[in-house]
Amino acid sequence: MQAIKPESFFLEKYNLSTGMLESVMGRVLGKKINYADLYFEHSTSESLQLEEGSVKKVSRDISQGVGVRAVAEEKTGYAYSDDISIENLFLAANTAQYIAKEGGSPPVPVSTTLPLTHNLYPVSVPPIDIAVEEKMRLLESVDRVAQAYDPRIKKVTVSFASELKRVFIINSQGVMTQDVLPLMRLSVTCVAEEGNRREIGSFGGGGRHAFDYFFETVPNVTAVGVPTAVGVPTAGGVPSEKRFEQYAREAARQAVLSLSAIDSPAGPMEVVLGPGWPGILLHEAVGHGLEADFNRKGLSAFSGRLGQRVASELCTVIDDGTILGRRGSLNCDDEGVPTSRTVLIEKGILKGYLFDRQNAHLMKMPLTGNGRRESYAHAPMPRMTNTFMLAGDSVPEDIIRSVKRGLYAVSFGGGQVDITSGKFVFSANEAYLIEDGKIGPVVKGATLIGNGPDILTKVTHVGNDMALDSGVGTCGKDGQSVPVGVGLPTIKISEITVGGTA
Amino acid sequence: MSFSLDEAQDILKRAQGLGATSGDIFVREGEAFEGTVRLGEIEKVSTAMGKNLTLRLFFGQRHALTSTSDFTPKSLDALLTDTCRLAQISPEDPYAGLPESNQLAKEIPMLDLFDAEVASRSIDEKIALARQAESAALSADPRITNSDGASLSHGTDTVFYAATNGFSGSYTGSSSSLSVTPIASENGSMQRDYWYSSQRKYKQLQSAEEVGKIAALRTLRRLGARSISTxxxxxxxxxxxxxxxLSCLTSALSGYALYKKASFLVDCIGTKIAADGITIVDDPTLPGALGTKPFDGEGLPSYKKIVVENGVLKSYLLDTYSGKKLGLPSTGNASRGAGRSPTVGTTNFHMMxxxxxxxxxxxxxxxxxxxxxxxxxxxxxxxxxxxxxxxxxxxxxxxxxxxxxxxxxxxxxxxxxxxxxxxxxxxxxxxxxxxxxxxxxxxxxxxxxxxxx
Known part of the structure; x- marks a missing residue:
């Protein structure tokens, strides 16, 4: 994508040579080490924020550094510095190899570059290189669409963030890998007011795309039975609009809608989840519990359960880092391993875990390309990429009709899981009561709580409308945040506890 | 090769030479260590050397902000040019600006934030402390069957802040923490919990024995948990x-949430928001406490403020910008982070x-x-x-x-x-x-x- 290769970018910028890096590797490998790597990163990020009709904040950030890691079986030594110099590399190497016992020094192989097998973000001009003025105009357009939605919209905040990250990884197996990753996100938040009631609505999206992505025409994607946003223009009879208009309208629609929300019921009930972002259920309920580190250490409620039934036959759950342009996609993970499509659950049976190099080695399993890190300041660990459930046969309208009394949740805030007890929560920010198969009044945000290892066994319907989220997900684990994606068709869960007040 | 306030003032002078009317520089430089043991063995040892410079420039009411972890002269030159360019194309914001000179902290109090001693402790000793804490948890009860590890971490950060309104100040602070996460199991189901101690100084940490035992008790008491009826x-x-x-209150009390009307505490000053007897203070002056700082993120003096007194809301939490938006003076709660505009933060935020x-x-x-x-x-x-x-x-x-x-x-x-x-x-x-x-x-x-x- 970029004219400059990260390898030469780093070596020239910091006056280093591959020979020097091999000698650093020699220092790390001076003891009994299974694996070592150097991770160079240079990232430029930019953010703009609009409030009260004009752009109030413009900022740019340059972040650079190198992480040196040594792995000896279960032990990891890690050191980083944001001063990239040969002296600091040797210092870091000394710390990294603290964990190893004295012993023989394996030879340092001559490093060769491994070409990437994917090109998942073929973006000719990365969003960060688009003129700031053009981004300001986009934010102002988003603001106008949101303001125009309804007179009750009182405050609109729009933000745009983009980054371009260059990484260069050299490891003790003599492999050099490099990648250049664009990423962007547009977010809209609206506050609606009526009388003394005030409510908030948010929407956003993005991915590893070109800036034009926000100007593409998209069908208006409101979930089944949910009142459509007003004033959506139609193209050939199908409501359609530009993507940035959709974001603005969705945020405004949610804020205005919440003004009429009634208290959510409390207690166990049937729940229908809409397509797309509600896939956060999979991320929390099963995804984290299937990360290899927790399983190797016997800390997960899913430990030792490969081959067992953990979901209804209707459920097949995938983690796929290879989807074009997605927020959770990567050409290679942060250990230089090409990403892949991993079947986690197939027709209800637990099939696989997500691996980084260390855990794959210790568990004697193949690599899946899930070793990720927030930045050079962190050692990698197994993380999800894009996690979703494959579509089933049910028609979404029929799923809703099958519910006697329940909740229809179409949008969520965030979720969290205790991987040891298996208990997870996620909070709905747009949900409706279903009574006798019909969508009823909108209810206030409610937290749903369940038990990861058995929640998917209660899935009784899987819709034919699988959708991925719009590209806003960020996952936190052990203090490290990484961009991720989720996806889900409309599904029905026969019982889940809803934490309302009524 | 540590940063200095002279360098900061020099960059600001050059910015003014390029047409900037005012500006500020916030730098954080630090080192950190973390050692983790699991089931008695070292699991991870890591060290960090990090730094970041954030430059904010105003051209009249237009402004922009940039930051970098690359302190080479070439990179800082590029940053300066970039900031000037971005600021000049940004829309005017009538509320933007630095605090007035007469509001600034006149002196920088010594508040006992730095631990000179922790650096002299060896990695072996620190690992041993984590190991002791984990072992206290593991030996507390046979139902403690596993562990997600015990960690000893410490870090020291130096903050430099300089602005064209005349402020120049820096301080260094440290912190150390010890934590343990045991796993208990009984009848095929597992529970985890944790305990920790966190202090400015290594030697003030709760004993490894106590941290481990409390972590074990907190985990054990969860065994056999079940749901109840609604x-x-x-x-x-x-x-x-x-x-x-209490921390749910901090975002609702923030000036930024308030002027955006995104808070349930809009227009609540002087009204009863909590039960009788509830008093909440924010006190950045407590000597040696974790949230203490000698001046805020805009160079304003630290002082203790009563936020809620006997159930009545007395003060919001404001920095200069959010204060101006609400027509109120800053409460000295400006908080800075790498690459970010000032925002509102709490210091030692306590319910009495x-x-x-x-x-x-x-x-x-x-x-x-x-x-x-x-x-x-x-x-x-x-x-x-x-x-x-x-x-x-x-x-x-x-x-x-x-x-x-x-x-x-x-x-x-x-x-x-x-x-x-x-x-x-x-x-x-x-x-x-x-x-x-x-x-x-x-x-x-x-x-x-x-x-x-």
């Missing part, structure tokens, strides 16, 4: 969870202790929940709506009866703070955000069964 009942928050409740012992509070409950863990993102500080996943202990006739999990507690923060019936005498004032044991009269608890028990 009902309304009193809820007692342990000090950790009471602190999490009451007179009752936690035991007496528990004894006062006929049938209710003692909550020890809250998970999820079900807090809406715009409306005050609150719905969180919870775990803890069920109280029957004033005593713990059995552990509970897979339940939610829900209410509205506006009512919850007004319905605080009892306040414990057990404030752990070493924490940045701290509150004693609290009892809320009634909340809705949702569990696996509907209807009555």
């Amino acid at each position: 009902r309304e009942a009193p809820v007692v928050f342990d000090p950790e969870m009471a602190a999490s409740l 202790p009451g007179t009752e012992s936690p035991e007496a509070i528990i004894q006062s409950v006929q049938s209710g929940l003692y909550v020890t863990e809250l998970i999820g993102f079900g807090v809406n500080t715009v409306t005050g709506d609150y719905s969180q996943g919870a775990a803890g202990l069920w109280i029957e006739n004033g005593a713990f009866a059995f552990p509970v999990e897979e339940i939610t507690i829900a209410g509205n923060l506006k009512e919850m703070f007004l319905q605080i019936e009892q306040v414990g005498n057990d404030l752990a004032s070493w924490k940045r955000t701290a509150a004693p044991t609290l009892k809320i009269a009634r909340m809705m608890i949702a569990g696996r069964e509907s209807g009555a028990c």
Whole structure:
């Protein structure tokens, strides 16, 4: 994508040579080490924020550094510095190899570059290189669409963030890998007011795309039975609009809608989840519990359960880092391993875990390309990429009709899981009561709580409308945040506890 | 090759030469260490050397902000040019600007924030401390069968802040923490919990033995947890969870949320927002405390402020910008982070202790929940709506009866703070955000069964 290769970018910028890096590797490998790597990163990020009709904040950030890691079986030594110099590399190497016992020094192989097998973000001009003025105009357009939605919209905040990250990884197996990753996100938040009631609505999206992505025409994607946003223009009879208009309208629609929300019921009930972002259920309920580190250490409620039934036959759950342009996609993970499509659950049976190099080695399993890190300041660990459930046969309208009394949740805030007890929560920010198969009044945000290892066994319907989220997900684990994606068709869960007040 | 305030002033002078009318520089430089052991063996040892410079420039009412971790002259030159360019194309903001010179801190008090001693401790010694803490947890009970490790970490950061209004100041602070996460199992089900100690100084840490034992007790008491039926009942928050409740207030009290009308506390100064007897303070001047700082992120002096007094809201939390938007002076709560504009933050944010012992509070409950863990993102500080996943202990006739999990507690923060019936005498004032044991009269608890028990 970029004219400059990260390898030469780093070596020239910091006056280093591959020979020097091999000698650093020699220092790390001076003891009994299974694996070592150097991770160079240079990232430029930019953010703009609009409030009260004009752009109030413009900022740019340059972040650079190198992480040196040594792995000896279960032990990891890690050191980083944001001063990239040969002296600091040797210092870091000394710390990294603290964990190893004295012993023989394996030879340092001559490093060769491994070409990437994917090109998942073929973006000719990365969003960060688009003129700031053009981004300001986009934010102002988003603001106008949101303001125009309804007179009750009182405050609109729009933000745009983009980054371009260059990484260069050299490891003790003599492999050099490099990648250049664009990423962007547009977010809209609206506050609606009526009388003394005030409510908030948010929407956003993005991915590893070109800036034009926000100007593409998209069908208006409101979930089944949910009142459509007003004033959506139609193209050939199908409501359609530009993507940035959709974001603005969705945020405004949610804020205005919440003004009429009634208290959510409390207690166990049937729940229908809409397509797309509600896939956060999979991320929390099963995804984290299937990360290899927790399983190797016997800390997960899913430990030792490969081959067992953990979901209804209707459920097949995938983690796929290879989807074009997605927020959770990567050409290679942060250990230089090409990403892949991993079947986690197939027709209800637990099939696989997500691996980084260390855990794959210790568990004697193949690599899946899930070793990720927030930045050079962190050692990698197994993380999800894009996690979703494959579509089933049910028609979404029929799923809703099958519910006697329940909740229809179409949008969520965030979720969290205790991987040891298996208990997870996620909070709905747009949900409706279903009574006798019909969508009823909108209810206030409610937290749903369940038990990861058995929640998917209660899935009784899987819709034919699988959708991925719009590209806003960020996952936190052990203090490290990484961009991720989720996806889900409309599904029905026969019982889940809803934490309302009524 | 440490940064200096002279360098900061030099960059600001050059910016003024390029047409900037004012500006500021915030630099944070630091080093950190973390050692983790698991089941007695070293799991991870890591060290960090990090730094960041944030430059904010104003051209009249136009401004922009940039930051970098690359301090080479070439990179800083590029940063300066970039900031000038971005600022000049940014729209005017009539509220933007630095605080006036007469508001700035005149002196920088010594507040005992730096630990000169921790650097002299060897990696071996620090690992040994973590190992001791984990071993205390593992040996506490045969039902402690596994561990997610124990960690000893420490770090030292130096902050430099310089601005064209004449402020120049820096300070260095340290912190050390020791934590343990044991896993208990019984009848095929597992539970985890943790305990930790965190202090400015390494030698002030709670003993490894105590940290390990408390972690084990907190984990063991969760074994055999079950859900309950849906009902309304009193809820007692342990000090950790009471602190999490208190932190829900901080985002609603922030000037940024208030001028955006994104807070349930809009226009509430002088009104009753909490029960009688509830007093909340933000005090950046406590010597040696974790949230202490000698000046705020805009060079304003640190002072203790009463936020809520006897249930009445006395002060919002403001920096210069959000204050101007609300027509109020800054409360000295500007907080800075790498690459970010000033925002509002708390320092040592504490709810003052009451007179009752936690035991007496528990004894006062006929049938209710003692909550020890809250998970999820079900807090809406715009409306005050609150719905969180919870775990803890069920109280029957004033005593713990059995552990509970897979339940939610829900209410509205506006009512919850007004319905605080009892306040414990057990404030752990070493924490940045701290509150004693609290009892809320009634909340809705949702569990696996509907209807009555």
